[in-house]
Amino acid sequence: xxxxxxxxxxxxxxxxxxxxxxxxxxxxxxxxxxxxxxxxxxxxxxxxxxxxxxxxxxxxxxxxxxxxxxxxxxxxxxxxxxxxxxxxxxxxxxxxxxxxxxxxxxxxxxxxxxxxxxxxxxxxxxxxxxxxxxxxxxxxxxxxxxxxxxxxxxxxxxxxxxxxxxxxxxxxxxxxxxxxxxxxxxxxxxxxxxxxxxxxxxxxxxxxxxxxxxxxxxxxxxxxxxxxxxxxxxxxxxxxxxxxxxxxxxxxxxxxxxxxxxxxxxxxxxxxxxxxxxxxxxxxxxxxxxxxxxxxxxxxxxxxxxxxxxxxxxxxxxxxxxxxxxxxxxxxxxxxxxxxxxxxxxxxxxxxxx
Numbered sequence: 001x002x003x004x005x006x007x008x009x010x011x012x013x014x015x016x017x018x019x020x021x022x023x024x025x026x027x028x029x030x031x032x033x034x035x036x037x038x039x040x041x042x043x044x045x046x047x048x049x050x051x052x053x054x055x056x057x058x059x060x061x062x063x064x065x066x067x068x069x070x071x072x073x074x075x076x077x078x079x080x081x082x083x084x085x086x087x088x089x090x091x092x093x094x095x096x097x098x099x100x101x102x103x104x105x106x107x108x109x110x111x112x113x114x115x116x117x118x119x120x121x122x123x124x125x126x127x128x129x130x131x132x133x134x135x136x137x138x139x140x141x142x143x144x145x146x147x148x149x150x151x152x153x154x155x156x157x158x159x160x161x162x163x164x165x166x167x168x169x170x171x172x173x174x175x176x177x178x179x180x181x182x183x184x185x186x187x188x189x190x191x192x193x194x195x196x197x198x199x200x201x202x203x204x205x206x207x208x209x210x211x212x213x214x215x216x217x218x219x220x221x222x223x224x225x226x227x228x229x230x231x232x233x234x235x236x237x238x239x240x241x242x243x244x245x246x247x248x249x250x251x252x253x254x255x256x257x258x259x260x261x262x263x264x265x266x267x268x269x270x271x272x273x274x275x276x277x278x279x280x281x282x283x284x285x286x287x288x289x290x291x292x293x294x295x296x297x298x299x300x301x302x303x304x305x306x307x308x309x310x311x312x313x314x315x316x317x318x319x320x321x322x323x324x325x326x327x328x329x330x331x332x333x334x335x336x337x338x339x340x341x342x343x344x345x346x347x348x349x350x351x352x353x354x
Contacts, residue, residue, distance in 0.1 A: 022162070023158075025173040025174075026158065026161065026162075026173065028175075029172050029173050029175065031044075031045055031047075031048070031157075031161060031169075031172050032048060032052070032154075032157040032161070033048075033053065033056055034153070034154050034157060037060040038056075038060070040187075040189070041053045041054070041056055041057035041187065041192070042184065042185050042186055042187040042194075043183050043184075043185040043187065043194060044182060044183065044184050044185075045168075045172070045179070045182050045183070046182060046183060047160065047161070049097060049098060049140050049141060049142075050073070050096055050097050050098050050194060051095075051096065051097025051098070051100070051104060051108075051140075051141040051142060051145060052097075052140070052141055052142040054093075054094070054095050054096065054097070054142075054192055055095075055108075055111070055141070055142035055144060055145060056142065057192055058093060058095070058115075058192075061093075063091065063093075063190060064091060065091050065092070065093040065117060066089075066090065066091050066117065066118040066119070066120040066121070067080075067083065067084075067087065067090040067091055067092040067093070067119075067120055067121035067122065068092065068093050068094075068095045068108075068109075068112065068119060068121070068122050068123075069083070069092060069093070069094045069095060069096060069122075069123050069124075069125075070095055070096060070100070070105045070108055070109070070122060070123070070124045070125070071096050071100050071105065071123075071124055071125030071126070071127070071131075071269075072096060072097065072098065072099055072100040072125060072127050072130060072131070073096065073097075073098050073099070073100075073313075073314065074125055074127060074269050074313075074314055074315070075094065075096040075123075075125050075320075076096070076194050076195055076314070077314065077315060077316065077317040077319065077320040078094075078123060078125070078320040078324065079191075079193055079196075079198070079202070079203070079206060079317070079320075079321075080092035080093065080094045080188070080191035080192065080193050080198075081188065081191050081193060081198030081202070081203065082203060082206055082321065082324070083121075083123065083324065084191070085203070086324070086325075086328060087121055087263070087328070089120070090120065090121050092121070092191055093191065093192050094188075094191055094192040094193050094194060095108055095112075095192070096125075096194070097141055099130060099139055100130075100131065101130070101131060101132075101133065101134070101136045101137060101138055101139065102131050102132055102136035102246055102249050102250065102253075103136050103137050103138045103249055104138045104141055104145060105124060105131075105253060106249045106250075106252050106253050107138065107141075107145045107146075107147070108145060109122075109252075109253055109256045109257070110252075110256065111144055111145065113256050113259070113260070118260060119256065119257065119260040119262045120260065120261075120262060120263060121262065121263045121264065122257060122262050122263075122264040122265070123264070123265050123267065123324065124253075124264065124265070124266050124267065125267050125269050126266060126267065126268045126269065126277075126285075127268075127269050127271070128238050128241075128268060128269075128271060128275060128276075128277045128278075128281075128297050129238070129271055129273065129275075132241040132242050132243075132246055132281070133241070135243055135245055135246060136243075136245070136246040136249060168181065168182065206317060206318065206321050207318050207321055207322075208318060209316065209318050210307075210310075210316055211307060215307065215310060216307065218310065219306055219307050219309075219310070222312075223306065227312075228306060228312065231272075231273060231274045231299075231303075232274075235274075235276055235298055235299050236274070236275050236276070237275060237276045237277075237278050237279065238275050238276070238277060238278045238281070239278060240278045240280045240281055241278065241281055242280075242281045242284050242285075247284060250284070250285065250288060251288065254288050254289065264289075264292055265292060265294060265324075265327050266285065266289050266292055266293045266294065267294050267296065267323060267327070268282075268293070268294065268295045268296060268297045269296060269297065269315075270296040270297060270298075270300060270302045270303045270315060270319065271297060271303065272303065272306075272309045272312045272313070272315075274298060274299045274303045274304075275297065275298070276297050276298035276299075277295060277297045277298075282295065294323070294327050296323055302315065302319050302322075
């Protein structure tokens, strides 16, 4: 009998030891910041999601935010610290996510409303190439945004971490503080601006146009290899994307903003492909948001300049500053849609900044 129990113990001990070796270092390293509050929710590893980190930071913050930036990684160029200066009585939180879809924007606004935040101001970036893709469904985010159980999110992170284990992840488990090749963005502790700490120097260079030799060399190389493709000379348009379910999501966004009497701005971003947001989709948004909708898509002076797109996906920060400045000063940049547009009017709006 003793040998029987001894064999059982040996049988159990080995997998138990393996689990300890796998689980304990993971919990200590906490690569997804799932266990307990952290002092710093900066983006440290490429497998982390900005929306997940931002929600965790929001839930653990003592700051009284009343204003929010929502949208995809293209919002990284929109500085909350700048908006705090140019929009009176605002306290902005940068609440974006990689590849954000319309459902993610809606669910974040619903969470803010549920948590009792005032939504006095909101700047929402809409990407014609991404926001309404796949019925606008969330890809990956914090469990309160995806509306799943916390333990399921933790298990999902654990599986994802070990699914593609590599030397970088092993270093993380061994306690390395910084891993070469990983982002380690230094986000602002107050505004959650993802890529910088807010200070006067950051604001002083916000208008700067990057035409450094290194950037020019990168873009020229991409052009020579054909990666930076040539865009059509004539204006092209995206196909219609907004489905009935996505229209309901947009309506819900409008309802929440109306509930809070929000001062909000819906910005259609300028993309490298120079495609214009479809006429029908823009009409849907126009009917809901009226003069709060601002379209920078299509052929214009920003999209014409290939050097404005260091990686083809994202534009330089000065463009976000210009867009928000032109929105807040409509007399100096007539890009506001004051009435229901015709197709010709929508097309002409893309030419304003040429």
